[in-house]
Amino acid sequence: MMYITRTITINESEIQCEFIRASGPGGQNVNKVATAVQLRFDAGNSPSLPDDVRNRLIHLAGKRITEGGVLIINARRFRTQEKNRQDAIDRFVELIRRAAERPKLRGKTKPTSASKRRRLDTKRRRGEVKRIRRSAPYSEG
Structure with missing residues (x-):
């Protein structure tokens, strides 16, 4: 069990961690060792999340959530599987x-009477300025 808050706990069987090859610099090590972690959590169908939390999670996750509701x-970030796995779990819990x-x-709130008066x-004043700037009608005589 993973304790998120006092009321929310998530069973670790709901989370799948898959190790994949990381992209970017790192020389031969990047090509040989799968150190990057891809954490998957089915937020749309999880019995652990209350509906309001689920909706806010889907909104907060943005592009990180699929159409099927999988986060x-x-x-x-790190060069070892364990550190990357812990990093993914920490980010998941924080989210x-x-x-x-x-x-x-x-x-x-309502505007104060002083702000209405101002x-x-x-x-x-603005209307007065505009009235003064108007050209006076002249009569042809």
């Missing part, structure tokens, strides 16, 4: 913790 995290946080609801004064 994919690639870790290739779910962020999704578990309920966003603060925005409280409705706004109306500014509008009045």
Whole structure:
């Protein structure tokens, strides 16, 4: 069991880690050893996640989630499998913790009477300037 928050635990059987060859520099070692880790988690069908957390996770994950609801995290920062595996798990846990946080609801506010007065004064001054700039009608006589 993987403890994410006080209320969310994920069974480790829901997570698949696959070792793949890392791209980028590293010489022969990159070509020989599969040190990069691809972590997969079926967020869309996971019984461990409450619906609100699942929806926020899918939104937060962005491009890292497939159309089928599978979260994919690639870790290739380190040169060893174990460090990359731990890095992928840490990033996965952090992502779910962020999704578990309920966003603060925005409280409705009203403009203060002073700000309303300032706004109306500014509008009045602007109208006055425009009225003064208007050319006076002249009569042909």
